[in-house]
Amino acid sequence: MKTTLIKNLVGLFMLALAFTSCGKDDDSNGPQSKSKKVKYEITGNYTGQFMVVYIQANGSNETVTVSQLPWSAEITVSSFPSSAGFGVNAVTNKPGIAGQTAKSTIYVDGVAVQTGTQQTAGTDGYIFTMPTLPYVVK
Numbered sequence: 698m699k700t701t702l703i704k705n706l707v708g709l710f711m712l713a714l715a716f717t718s719c720g721k722d723d724d725s726n727g728p729q730s731k732s733k734k735v736k737y738e739i740t741g742n743y744t745g746q747f748m749v750v751y752i753q754a755n756g757s758n759e760t761v762t763v764s765q766l767p768w769s770a771e772i773t774v775s776s777f778p779s780s781a782g783f784g785v786n787a788v789t790n791k792p793g794i795a796g797q798t799a800k801s802t803i804y805v806d807g808v809a810v811q812t813g814t815q816q817t818a819g820t821d822g823y824i825f826t827m828p829t830l831p832y833v834v835k
Contacts (some may be wrong), residue, residue: 732775733834736804738781740767741815743824745793751783762788766799774834781805782831795807799824803832 714741737751747763754772756779761770763785773798785801804810813828 699715700790712774714826731817733777733779733806734771734773734804735781735834736769736771736807736822738767738769738802738804739763739785739799739827740757740802741797741799742766743793743797743799743818744823745797745818746788746791747785747799747827748788749772749783749785752780764791768779777835779806780831781834782829784829787823792823793818794822796821797822797824799827801827802829803830803833805832 699701707829712738735754739747743766745770746758749763749768749770750758750760751770751774752758754774759770772781780798781803783801783803795818797798800815801813811830811832812829816824816827817826
């Protein structure tokens with residue numbers, strides 16, 4: 698369990714690093730000055746706890762414990778391209794009930810741009826991991 702959590706957190710960090718690494722700038726369309734709102738969301742009826750790691754507007758990671766669904770966090774990005782993404786793992790000793798579900802989504806300016814598959818708690822009441830959702834905001 699702990700190994701899976703660590704692997705997912707390392708994977709999310711590496712994903713953030715890849716999206717924010719230096720690359721060739723393309724100024725052919727001129728600078729974009731409009732900011733964009735990115736919303737991370739988990740919906741469903743799962744009553745267990747999740748640990749959520751998401752990328753903030755400055756590129757750093759924020760870690761929160763989620764005890765109730767629906768949950769969301771919103772950031773505003775103003776430089777492009779910008780990375781967005783989040784990963785979700787179960788908190789040990791805080792299961793839900795077998796058969797409960799949860800699904801994660803990323804929205805940009807109110808439009809769903811990345812949606813994970815719905816996950817269902819097993820007989821032990823856990824949804825151990827949900828798909829990590831990466832996205833590049835342009």
